[in-house]
Amino acid sequence: MKERVDFLHTLGLTIEDINNYPLVLGCSVKKNMIPVLDYLGKLGVKRSNLTEFLRRYPQVLHSSVVVDLAPVVKYLEGMDIKLNDIPRVLERYPEVLGYKLEGTMSTSVAYLVGIGVSRREIGGILTRYPEILGMRVGRVIKPFVEYLESVGIPTLAVARLIEKRPHILGFGLNDRIKPNAKFLTEFGVRESFICSIIAQYPEIIGLDLGPKLSKQLSFLTSLVNLTHEDFGKVIEKMPQIVSLSNAAVVKHVEFLKTCGFSETQVKKMVILCPQILALNMDIMKLNFDYFLKMGRQLDELVDFPAFFTYGLESTIKPRHQMVAKMGLKCSLAWLLNCSDSKFEERMRYDTIDVDEMETNSSFDMNSLMRPMNNESDSEYDDDEDSDEEYL
Template sequence: MASALTRRKYLRCVFDDSKLSKILSSVKPSQKPRSPILYAGANVNISNHRLFSTQIAKFPEYEMPSVTWGVIQGRKEKLVSRVIICDYLKSMGIIPDELEDLELPSTVEVMRERVEFLQKLGLTIDDINEYPLMLGCSLRKNVIPVLGYLEKIGIQRSRIGEFVKQYPQVLHMSVIVELVPVIRFLRGLDVEKQDLGYVLMKYPELLGFKLEGTMSTSVAYLVSIGINPRDIGPMVTQYPHFLGMRVGTMIKPLVDYLVSLGLPKKILSRMFEKRPYLLGYDLEGTVKLNVDCLLSFGIRREALASMIAQFPQILGLPLKAKLSSQQYLFSLKLKIEPDGFARVIERMPQLVSLNQNVIMKPVEFLLGRGISSEDVAKMIVKCPQIVTAQLGLMKNSFYFYKSEMGGRPLEELVEFPEYFTYSLESRIKPRYQLLQKKGIKCSLAWFLNCSDQRFEERLRGNYIEMDTFGPSFCMGGKLELPGSEQQHVSDEEDDESDDEMIYRQTISL
């Protein structure tokens, strides 16, 4: 009786009456421990004290040791230590509710060490509360080996904390069983070794996908539609998210829809190789809505394929707002009707996202040279690319036309605005000088709107053939869009199928 009172008196120093009654009521008389156990609350080795000798003899059998959490405890010791550790976590501002079914360390000191280690990585208490299960990972057996491997494959130590914030589940993973196979898979796709860290920082969830499931299926499907296997690696580096997309619900429906608009798979494969982020466009919520929006602004359905091939990003833009804004500008300042605006967008879809100040500079230059606003509108509808021409180059080309080309009328520029899209030094001057030597007089289109080979054939001919105009915008020079990639469109006049034309436009972007 005296020993029982002593035990109760000792426990009341640590627990209140309600917790104490729960602990004592769980004791079963027939169970014995197999080894000493650390008492988490008092930090004493119970095997060296007689205080709990009777209770120790009654504890249940030990559970098998956990690979992750290591320390073996009896059921009662787990209950005691869990209460104390949860109180510690609450004092730190950590909500331990999700840890109810998780095996926790045996002492507060071990848990404190984990919390402090995570904080040194750069994680805050809020980050831990976002994913409190990370507190169940052993530093020695899980966290340190995983972080060491991540650093080895290219994730900078200064960004390790950021990586863990993005994908805390990585702390539970086995380096050999789970991480290494994913890295080998990426290397097998020709992802460069120095790019592995960059790829994982962009999409850390890759480490959680099954190799024989989503990732390999996505790659196999893309190769089946014509993507070169050697281009998969660069695609992953640029946009690794497609490896986590399901073929049946995301990739294939998008491909099928674009094919239904008139884009051959050969063209789509080239688009995806250069811009794999297109695979991430939401088919129902963005792509289809944007196609419907284009049609509502007067774009012809038969022109959609060519537009998408030229400027595939148009499928992912907030298109309605951009088209409304540009149409207002074209109507108010350029005096171009909605139908003319639709033809402009068909010929140069990049205009939907072009800054209005950029558009107005070439327009103001042409108006200042004596060309009427009606004629400027005609020029833009016929060749929208002139509004993206660099103003300095445009001035040089205009002054050469006026001073060196024998007083040609401005009307010829109105009829052939593509003149401003050709390079003055590499095409206009050398070709015009050859015409001068031959004594040939011809239109701008006759000597500019053709390939070098065709131009030489024309010079050797004994007659001047009639002007044969190809596409409305057919040039041999370079057009540089402000804030975008440089565009180079071939000017060959040979007959070609629609697929081949779209293909050449696509690969030139």
């Protein structure tokens, strides 16, 4: 007994840890503990992570390497998890070593593939979030999928969200996701926009959202006199606003004021295009400098603040030069708010048809079917342990 206690102490375990799972004292050091630890070490589990590993899953010390552990590792490799990623998976979720191969693990993966998750993405999904292997389909995964479908997100779009952000499956449906959807409606978001908000920014359903919304509304009200109704519109267009740092918002508002916009104008611009509060400041300055060279009035930017979101060299400058060369006069929206092919078509017109104007559309759910753009020029709080990015 003393030999076993002393050995467990060398692994970093305390008397309290042993008391939490006293059956560990039934393990032989030479026959059980050392073979298991040697196997984990050969797989690549770090010695520095071993203590926490054993605290979370001390039952591993009872396991047989040949009968229990090796088959699970082989199964994980069969799920396209790379061998050098196995240690990362085990360190993050050691409990996986105790699951039956034909039980929860196989059914959860089969269900995900069944709703449209790409089979070739399974390895990466499980590497990033192996907890999926322990989730029961009927209790966790299926209710999650069905809820997102109920708010208007198509099944295939849910599958794409899981591919890109598998950790969202870990957000509690009843204690986090549904309450957060209710919070959004309480802060002015229309129910019909809940689906696009989740699709744009999936992490929002896992945040401690109520306090964040209250804090951000109070801040924006004091800064640009945003009303409760205005705040709902802003969230619908850019849900990431809930995670923008105050410092970033202040910096962007101050920049707009130095450009000559009044507080009332800034408020209108924020409501029309809240993305201007998260754009790269250097890009905004370059765009504004060129706007002045275009000889247009500031009121035009107030009506179309999305001007700041377009690429200067790729879109704004060449289109402006083409229009100027033809001697046409048009609004910023007519100039920019269309595809390149549509713009080329417009350049063949004799006159400008204002009725043909394209309006700013809401989030396109079909965009989930396209590869994610990983570039980010935004400035979010870094106090959330999530993959936040400005789209």
